[in-house]
Amino acid sequence: MSVTDPNAAPMRETAFSVRTRRWRELSATILSNPTTVIGLVIIVALLAMAVFAPWLASPNTPDPYQMPRDWGAVRMPPGTPGHVLGTTNQGGDVFYGVVWGSRTSLQLSIVVVSVTVCIGIAIGSIAGLVGGWVDEALMRIVDVFLSIPELIFALAVAAILGPSFSNIILSLCIVFWVKYARIMRAQIILVRQADYVKAATVIGDSKFNIFRRDILPNAVTPIAVQATLDMGNIVLVGATLSFIGLSESGIAEWGVLVSEGQAGIASGRWWASTFPGLMIFLWALAFNLVGDGLRDALDPRTEGR
Amino acid sequence: MTSIETPTENPTRPAIARVQGLKVHFASKKGPVHAVDGVDFDIADGEMLGLVGETGCGKSVTGRAFLGLIPQPPARIAGGRILFRPRRREDTSEDTPEFRPCPTCKGADIVCATCNGSGYDTLDLLAVKPRTMRAIRGRRIAMIFQDPGKALNPILTIGDQLAEVFLQHASADLLADIGGTGDMGGLAAGAVGRAARQESGRLDGILSRVPPVRGHLRRLRAALEDRIAAALAETQISNPRRVIRSYPHELSGGMRQRVMIAQALACDPDLIIADEPTTALDVTIQAKIMELIKMLQEKRKTSVLYISHDLSLVRRTCDRVVVMYAGRVAEVGGVREVFAAPRHPYTRGLLDAIPRSGETRGVLASIPGTVPELVSPPPGCRFADRCVHVMPECTRVNPTLQPLTPDQSVSCFLAHPPAPGAAHKEPELQET
Amino acid sequence: MNVKVDTDGTVAHQDDAGDVLLSVRNLRKYFPIKDGVLQNVVGHVKAVDGVSFDIRRGETVGLVGESGCGKSTLSGCVSGLTDPTGGSVHFNTRGRGSAHGPLDEGDRIDRMDRATFAKYRRNVQMVFQDNFASLNPRQLVVDIVGRPLRVHGIASGTALQEKVVELLEQVGLGRQHLYRYPHQFSGGQRQRISIARALALDPELIVLDEPTSALDVSVQAQILNLLNDLQAERHLAYLFITHDLSVVRHMADRTITMYLGKVVEEGPTQDLFETPEHPYTKVLLAAKPDLDDDPDVPIQTLAGSIPDPARPPSGCRFHTRCPVATSTCGWEIDDIVRELETREDLFDKLVGVDRKSDLEATLTFSDSAAAHAVWEAIRSDSVPETMRDAIETLDVRDGALMVRFAKPSAIELREVGTGHRAACILAGE
Numbered sequence A: 001m002s003v004t005d006p007n008a009a010p011m012r013e014t015a016f017s018v019r020t021r022r023w024r025e026l027s028a029t030i031l032s033n034p035t036t037v038i039g040l041v042i043i044v045a046l047l048a049m050a051v052f053a054p055w056l057a058s059p060n061t062p063d064p065y066q067m068p069r070d071w072g073a074v075r076m077p078p079g080t081p082g083h084v085l086g087t088t089n090q091g092g093d094v095f096y097g098v099v100w101g102s103r104t105s106l107q108l109s110i111v112v113v114s115v116t117v118c119i120g121i122a123i124g125s126i127a128g129l130v131g132g133w134v135d136e137a138l139m140r141i142v143d144v145f146l147s148i149p150e151l152i153f154a155l156a157v158a159a160i161l162g163p164s165f166s167n168i169i170l171s172l173c174i175v176f177w178v179k180y181a182r183i184m185r186a187q188i189i190l191v192r193q194a195d196y197v198k199a200a201t202v203i204g205d206s207k208f209n210i211f212r213r214d215i216l217p218n219a220v221t222p223i224a225v226q227a228t229l230d231m232g233n234i235v236l237v238g239a240t241l242s243f244i245g246l247s248e249s250g251i252a253e254w255g256v257l258v259s260e261g262q263a264g265i266a267s268g269r270w271w272a273s274t275f276p277g278l279m280i281f282l283w284a285l286a287f288n289l290v291g292d293g294l295r296d297a298l299d300p301r302t303e304g305r
Numbered sequence B: 001m002t003s004i005e006t007p008t009e010n011p012t013r014p015a016i017a018r019v020q021g022l023k024v025h026f027a028s029k030k031g032p033v034h035a036v037d038g039v040d041f042d043i044a045d046g047e048m049l050g051l052v053g054e055t056g057c058g059k060s061v062t063g064r065a066f067l068g069l070i071p072q073p074p075a076r077i078a079g080g081r082i083l084f085r086p087r088r089r090e091d092t093s094e095d096t097p098e099f100r101p102c103p104t105c106k107g108a109d110i111v112c113a114t115c116n117g118s119g120y121d122t123l124d125l126l127a128v129k130p131r132t133m134r135a136i137r138g139r140r141i142a143m144i145f146q147d148p149g150k151a152l153n154p155i156l157t158i159g160d161q162l163a164e165v166f167l168q169h170a171s172a173d174l175l176a177d178i179g180g181t182g183d184m185g186g187l188a189a190g191a192v193g194r195a196a197r198q199e200s201g202r203l204d205g206i207l208s209r210v211p212p213v214r215g216h217l218r219r220l221r222a223a224l225e226d227r228i229a230a231a232l233a234e235t236q237i238s239n240p241r242r243v244i245r246s247y248p249h250e251l252s253g254g255m256r257q258r259v260m261i262a263q264a265l266a267c268d269p270d271l272i273i274a275d276e277p278t279t280a281l282d283v284t285i286q287a288k289i290m291e292l293i294k295m296l297q298e299k300r301k302t303s304v305l306y307i308s309h310d311l312s313l314v315r316r317t318c319d320r321v322v323v324m325y326a327g328r329v330a331e332v333g334g335v336r337e338v339f340a341a342p343r344h345p346y347t348r349g350l351l352d353a354i355p356r357s358g359e360t361r362g363v364l365a366s367i368p369g370t371v372p373e374l375v376s377p378p379p380g381c382r383f384a385d386r387c388v389h390v391m392p393e394c395t396r397v398n399p400t401l402q403p404l405t406p407d408q409s410v411s412c413f414l415a416h417p418p419a420p421g422a423a424h425k426e427p428e429l430q431e432t
Numbered sequence C: 001m002n003v004k005v006d007t008d009g010t011v012a013h014q015d016d017a018g019d020v021l022l023s024v025r026n027l028r029k030y031f032p033i034k035d036g037v038l039q040n041v042v043g044h045v046k047a048v049d050g051v052s053f054d055i056r057r058g059e060t061v062g063l064v065g066e067s068g069c070g071k072s073t074l075s076g077c078v079s080g081l082t083d084p085t086g087g088s089v090h091f092n093t094r095g096r097g098s099a100h101g102p103l104d105e106g107d108r109i110d111r112m113d114r115a116t117f118a119k120y121r122r123n124v125q126m127v128f129q130d131n132f133a134s135l136n137p138r139q140l141v142v143d144i145v146g147r148p149l150r151v152h153g154i155a156s157g158t159a160l161q162e163k164v165v166e167l168l169e170q171v172g173l174g175r176q177h178l179y180r181y182p183h184q185f186s187g188g189q190r191q192r193i194s195i196a197r198a199l200a201l202d203p204e205l206i207v208l209d210e211p212t213s214a215l216d217v218s219v220q221a222q223i224l225n226l227l228n229d230l231q232a233e234r235h236l237a238y239l240f241i242t243h244d245l246s247v248v249r250h251m252a253d254r255t256i257t258m259y260l261g262k263v264v265e266e267g268p269t270q271d272l273f274e275t276p277e278h279p280y281t282k283v284l285l286a287a288k289p290d291l292d293d294d295p296d297v298p299i300q301t302l303a304g305s306i307p308d309p310a311r312p313p314s315g316c317r318f319h320t321r322c323p324v325a326t327s328t329c330g331w332e333i334d335d336i337v338r339e340l341e342t343r344e345d346l347f348d349k350l351v352g353v354d355r356k357s358d359l360e361a362t363l364t365f366s367d368s369a370a371a372h373a374v375w376e377a378i379r380s381d382s383v384p385e386t387m388r389d390a391i392e393t394l395d396v397r398d399g400a401l402m403v404r405f406a407k408p409s410a411i412e413l414r415e416v417g418t419g420h421r422a423a424c425i426l427a428g429e
């Protein structure tokens, strides 16, 4: 009754080696896409910038997230000794802003994405698993949220909360979970009826274990992709909110810097907003490239085939 | 081209299509998958030819190759030809310059031996220009797919979808139906003609409001609906006029498959490729749909390539059958011969695996092992690692398809012992 | 009869007291049809509607029928995946070799205490049709097959691994497959993994929902042989669902034919295949060509399509398609409506149906000509003669048509041979 297996694997295989190989294969697929690699390189560079910020641009104020003011060197063009990228109207060093701004952005995107993903998964799972009127009610709330464009909604919330960077984070958290909840619910409903879930029920496994082992791992892939894309998008939205003045002025944040520098553009002082603007662009681009690569690599039609 | 004697030729009828050494390879992570690897067979004019084999043996790829429906990449046509000789037709308006007249009779002789009276030279379907392929699809060669749900557009009514086929390929007939446009001015006649061909000029929006033009357009629409209803009625669908206005999801699987058949038959094609047309259907209607296809095929003398894995349906409906294994042809022959006396060990195994009445439980004959991987396959017979009769030669040289009787050809060394010492070369498939 | 719980006068089974493992009594499962924004329930799909049967230890019961007739729903109820709307499922949890006691109220799976229900869970396992969808794509074979052992605390660590290897070897796989993902296998191999998982808890009953429908014949033969070997070794009982009659014939000791949520025939496989009593079984048998039949004898086919299970025909549910229907088979008002649906011109003029019962109604038309045309049509050859015979009164007045049908006979499963039952007026004649 034995089946000859032409490519029988060596006996040495262990669960660990197989699982790591799966990750290796997955990363190989991801890395085989040049645009994804470009994105990854940019992300790594930006992360390095955030990590080494104190060494790249040492702070001289008690709060390193505040732009240092050097009133003796306002509106210096790029290339000025001590101010490679020039200075702002208030004598802030643009290079300092660019470097420390990466920390602010990282903080913003990590906090917002992790909070919203958790809320989204929780709400989406409850809606998808419980169903009935609970689902109905939650989805109506989601619909209300979705009917207002994200940016305008976040803007309104941030405006109500008052201008501050932490309020921007809070408002983005309030707005961005909706998308994840919706994706999660759709995924749960799809995965819940898979035969392997039925098989686990027949085996006698508990509902919680089935959720943990069967439903969740098979439902989260699109969330991971969306979260990666949002790591970039959220910085963009956050910068927009900062730009229109919903953040405190004077903090090392790309959006704030662009906003504060734009007044000078007309008089030829392009650098104060161009460099932070470029950073926002790079950040959003990099995460979008990686997110797209991830989506292709995780595509169920091609994965593992 | 010259006529080539292939061992698979149906002795009684001339061929309408001939697959020669077809090779289709798919790029994969592990290397090229030799999905179809040297397939030869003929489809005789007016016959129903079965193509059977296990999942993944290359049946669908072979069928799709006829209509250029193989995605390239990942696929690559690695060799071979599919020769097709269109039938003679009144309406040649859609022929492209690649439809060349028969070199012998120049298209004049209806009893010409070279072209079997069709008047056409053969076309290599793998080499024709996209424009020619478009003229062939639907009009000359039509396809019926396995899943009728996926092949129909969910947002168009059945009538709209069938109308598209008629407007695309049978506009001349439609114009004839409404009595031509002779009594109209050139501009108006042009507008009606364009409507029939599903094009529209900038003026047509205005012209279509001019009473005589509008009348003609209305008649065109009525003629179109009549044709569609007749096409549906032919597939024994009850209440065709209601079906015309239905959306695919409102119909049952069986009805959808009938619509697919009506669509395939709409332009009276020379050849129909039916890829598992009944697999998605219930047992109670599978046989009925096959009988319908068979009946229409006999009535219109169309040729059908019927791809299936249901051997009992093939036995009932087909004239001849091609058995494929792992991208190659194992055996070809008349259904009676092949089913009564299979000569290839694989065909035998396949037939024995089907449970029959009176058989003791638990001892179904099964072919040991599994289908081989088609990534860089080793030389020799593809069936060698599962074959009970395997001989040393089997793993060294490739058995070729050779006639056993006029009605049956087999590719196995049991039937054709390899010539002693002679280095068996792969047959020359690519000729110019 | 060893089942004492017959509710509301369902089929009384007179089988000799075999070693009954599972009994299903008058089982019903209705799915609500929801509509509108408020998701109001507007009707029910009667997927399973009053089904009773027994499975004995070590036997294979085949279940056949067209798609949508309720086979999978029934299998879900039997394996405890779906809660039935009505009726009961009883399971003998006393273990192999227990006294042949009758199954009683205490064996109802929905009334079992926790410990007994856990025993039932262990003893009823399932194999699904879609071999890909039934294995979690993110788990390794060792986790998939070992999971039941872990859940029930039977083994862990290396013991678990060895047990899994043992199970894999039983289904023709081996140690080298432990650390593979499902997508690395062929369809037949995946089905073997499913079977190994089902065997892990050493169950007494395995529900097989079309286990070979997605496989090629040669692979199907391997799986069927495997199932038979396992059955002989472990004295397993199978509920084998399929639409392939040659497979049921090969595998099953007894066969049940379902049509639109009801059992229409049940009996020893050989009897059922050689002397089918129900016209539907006959059609099923005749519709499927097999390799031994005469290709020149045309295949018998069935007219029409399966009626909507939300409004199943009354009387015998098969009467709308039955080639030998009689006048007392359950002709009703809906049959007139169905007839009208095929006559679009007339159907468009139908403005209302005022039902007094399934058998009596007044149909109103927009004009009296239409009513007359319908009256004419119903009395003509275009409707089955037996339907015409069943009409007691047919009056037309202005635009209204009054119809009353005669009361149909009660059609229930009845004995037509030893252990062979059919639900047809003509059965056994």
Ligand SMILES: Nc1ncnc2c1ncn2[C@@H]1O[C@H](COP(=O)(O)OP(=O)(O)OP(=O)(O)O)[C@@H](O)[C@H]1O
Binding pocket: C031, C032, C045, C046, C047, C065, C066, C067, C068, C069, C070, C071, C072, C073, C074, C243, C309
């Ligand atoms: N969850 C559900 N909600 C509503 N209707 C359902 C549901 N599940 C099944 N049904 C309906 O119940 C009927 C029986 O379905 P079931 O899946 O049991 O059929 P089956 O006999 O197994 O068919 P197949 O051969 O296609 O698997 C069908 O009409 C189906 O549409």
Ligand SMILES: Nc1ncnc2c1ncn2[C@@H]1O[C@H](COP(=O)(O)OP(=O)(O)O)[C@@H](O)[C@H]1O
Binding pocket: B026, B033, B035, B053, B054, B055, B056, B057, B058, B059, B060, B061, B062, B071, B074, B374
């Ligand atoms: N689009 C595709 N990409 C990669 N491989 C393909 C594709 N289509 C078919 N194949 C491969 O070609 C082989 C033959 O497939 P097919 O002709 O569909 O088999 P069947 O005989 O079941 O119809 C299989 O190994 C299949 O995996």
Ligand code: SF4
Binding pocket: B344, B345, B346, B381, B382, B383, B384, B385, B387, B388, B389, B390, B391, B394, B399, B411, B412, B413, B414
């Ligand atoms: S050629 Fe050899 S291996 Fe192939 S089928 Fe014939 S005997 Fe078997």
Ligand code: SF4
Binding pocket: C278, C279, C280, C316, C317, C318, C319, C320, C322, C323, C324, C325, C326, C329, C411, C423, C424, C425, C426, C427
């Ligand atoms: S009772 Fe028998 S004869 Fe009457 S309709 Fe039903 S199956 Fe046909």
Ligand SMILES: [Mg+2]
Binding pocket: B059, B060, B276
């Ligand atoms: Mg195919």
Ligand SMILES: [Mg+2]
Binding pocket: C071, C072, C209
């Ligand atoms: Mg089913």
